[in-house]
Each structure stands twice: as C-alpha cells, then as structure tokens.
Amino acid sequence: MHPVELSSARLALRELRTTDVDDLAQVYGDPEAVRHLSFTPRTREQCAAIVKAAIADAEQGNRGVYMLAVAREDRLVGSARLAVDERPHSAQVGFALRPDLWGQGFGCELVELLLRLGFDELGLKRIWGARSPENQASESVMLRAGMVEEGRIRRHLWTRDAWRDSIVHSILDDEWKPGSPDEKP
Ligand SMILES: CC(C)(COP(=O)(O)OP(=O)(O)OC[C@H]1O[C@@H](n2cnc3c(N)ncnc32)[C@H](O)[C@@H]1OP(=O)(O)O)[C@@H](O)C(=O)NCCC(=O)NCCS
Numbered sequence: 346m347h348p349v350e351l352s353s354a355r356l357a358l359r360e361l362r363t364t365d366v367d368d369l370a371q372v373y374g375d376p377e378a379v380r381h382l383s384f385t386p387r388t389r390e391q392c393a394a395i396v397k398a399a400i401a402d403a404e405q406g407n408r409g410v411y412m413l414a415v416a417r418e419d420r421l422v423g424s425a426r427l428a429v430d431e432r433p434h435s436a437q438v439g440f441a442l443r444p445d446l447w448g449q450g451f452g453c454e455l456v457e458l459l460l461r462l463g464f465d466e467l468g469l470k471r472i473w474g475a476r477s478p479e480n481q482a483s484e485s486v487m488l489r490a491g492m493v494e495e496g497r498i499r500r501h502l503w504t505r506d507a508w509r510d511s512i513v514h515s516i517l518d519d520e521w522k523p524g525s526p527d528e529k530p
Pocket residue numbers: 377378379381382439440441442443446447448449450451452453454474475476477480481482483485486489
C-alpha cells in the first residue's frame with residue numbers, strides 16, 4: 346500500500362518526506378524518548394538515513410515495511426512502524442512520540458491508527474508489539490488498544506550494554522474493535 350494516508354481526530358499517519366528530518370530528530374534524538382528503545386539517541390544524519398531508507402521501502406513493489414510519520418497538522422510529531430513478518434498474516438508495530446506531547450492520549454490514538462492500517466488496509470490477522478518490561482507507558486497504550494500481554498521473550502535484545510527481555514503484546518483481527526481512544530471514559 347502506497348501512499349499511506351490515514352487520519353483520526355487529532356493525528357495522521359502519512360509517508361515520511363525528506364523535509365521531516367529535523368522533526369524526526371526531535372523524537373529519535375531525545376534521550377527520554379528512546380530510553381526504552383533498542384537504540385541510543387540518533388543524530389540528525391542518522392535520522393536523514395532513516396527517512397531515506399523509509400522512502401525507498403515505501404516504493405518497493407511488495408512492501409513489507411511501513412515506516413511512517415505521525416503528523417499533527419501535517420508536521421511530524423512521532424514515528425509509527427509496521428513490519429510484516431515472514432509469515433505475512435502477521436506484523437510487528439513500533440511507535441514513538443515527541444515527549445512534550447505525552448500524557449494527552451496521543452499514544453492511544455496512534456496505536457489505533459496502526460491497527461487500522463494493519464487490519465483494515467492490509468488485511469492482517471495478527472498484530473504484535475514488544476516492549477521493555479519497564480516501559481509502563483507502552484504497556485498502558487497497548488493494553489488500552491486491546492493488545493493483550495502474550496508473554497516474555499527472554500534476552501530478546503542487546504541494548505546499550507546489556508541483554509534485555511521484552512514483553513510481547515498482540516491482538517487478532519477478530520478481537521479488534523475500532524474505537525475512539527481519544528475519548529477516554
Ligand atoms: C509510549 C508513548 C507513545 C505513549 O504516548 P502517550 O501519548 O503518552 O500515551 P497516552 O497519553 O495515550 O497514555 C496512554 C496510557 O499510558 C499512560 N502513561 C503515559 N505515560 C506514562 C508513563 N510515563 N508512565 C506510566 N504510564 C504512562 C497513561 O496514563 C495512559 O494510561 P491509561 O490508559 O490507563 O489512562 C510515549 O510514551 C512514547 O513515545 N514513548 C517513547 C517511545 C516508546 O517507548 N515507544 C514504545 C515502544 S514499545
């Protein structure tokens with residue numbers, strides 16, 4: 346699917362552009378934003394390479410990786426990634442937002458958009474995400490989206506200077522109920 350253009354009440358998922366590099370660096374260059382991720386803060390040059398690779402992936406005939414911009418009024422405020430697995434009924438998602446926007450329900454809205462992309466647009470049967478055991482924000486966002494905790498992958502990743510376990514969450518197509526996560530009860 347190309348180009349991806351999906352929107353919710355306050356956010357949009359769209360393809361990355363070369364003009365997004367500085368805004369992406371505000372997310373991936375922020376130590377707090379990447380604290381629970383598998384990489385250290387990215388430089389502007391590294392963000393430029395990520396954008397370039399994402400644009401190349403987007404143009405692949407049989408697209409397997411969707412590295413997308415999360416935008417507010419068209420400006421990048423976060424990243425959303427969906428990578429189709431080797432067994433193509435399933436895909437892994439990842440996401441991050443600029444820290445000054447945290448705690449306002451945007452994370453839930455963003456995950457809901459990723460589930461819409463995977464289930465409605467790509468026809469997937471299963472979507473999963475892996476988080477650090479310490480990442481409570483990611484846990485809350487995925488649980489609220491209906492992504493149940495599936496288990497622990499021990500020594501899943503080498504991050505910085507140690508092995509890290511991951512907690513896996515998943516949701517199946519017949520469990521998914523599109524909602525309005527921005528309207529919290
Ligand atoms: C994960 C992330 C996208 C959440 O975004 P957000 O906009 O703050 O999330 P929301 O405002 O929608 O909050 C959703 C839930 O998380 C909770 N939450 C948010 N930040 C939290 C924190 N730092 N600690 C504990 N809970 C937190 C909220 O209270 C809310 O809980 P509720 O559903 O019980 O009300 C954001 O924290 C982020 O970008 N983190 C860095 C990247 C990252 O860790 N990505 C996930 C990789 S697996």
